[in-house]
Amino acid sequence: MKARKRLVRRVLGAAATTALAWLVVAQGLLGGSASTTSTAAAVHAVADETPGYAVEGFDYPQADKILAEQGITLKRGDGHIVLAECGSQTGLLEIMARASSDLICFRVTGNSGYLTLEIPSVYAIRGNDYAAQVDMTTADEEQSYDIAKNTWTPVGESADEQGREFMLVEIRTSK
Incomplete structure (x- = not known):
């Protein structure tokens, strides 16, 4: 509109x-x-x-509302990885975070996708049929993880020798 x-x-x-x-x-x-x-x-x-030309910024729609309601900061993406209601369909990318008592789920479409976001204290991610990689940060370090298809992958504090909490900052997927 x-x-x-x-x-x-x-x-x-x-x-x-x-x-x-x-x-x-x-x-x-x-x-x-x-x-x-x-x-x-x-x-x-x-x-x-005369108004200027529209330039797509790839900002996540309704990000402020999602932050207020769910405590998840969704920043930018290409529209192929979107927040979804867990259990609403099969094949969702599922995320477990200490800061959330519920699973956080994403629907993935297209041949590839990316989403930048901030979800603190992520410790496990269940992949889907896509090849997925995630980037995570802690106070002084960045880590990248390959997410196994259709199974849980330990990430962040559950994969860290020191048990430090990591923030999920990017998801990338491809077929």
């Missing part, structure tokens, strides 16, 4: 700019009395009001 509104504003802005330009040309051809300085200023003012 937002994209449609931006498109309508862009089209209307372009139409107004074109109409004003034709008016300037017609007035000049007919010997109108308006000064070229004020006409140029009017064209410039209308052009400045």
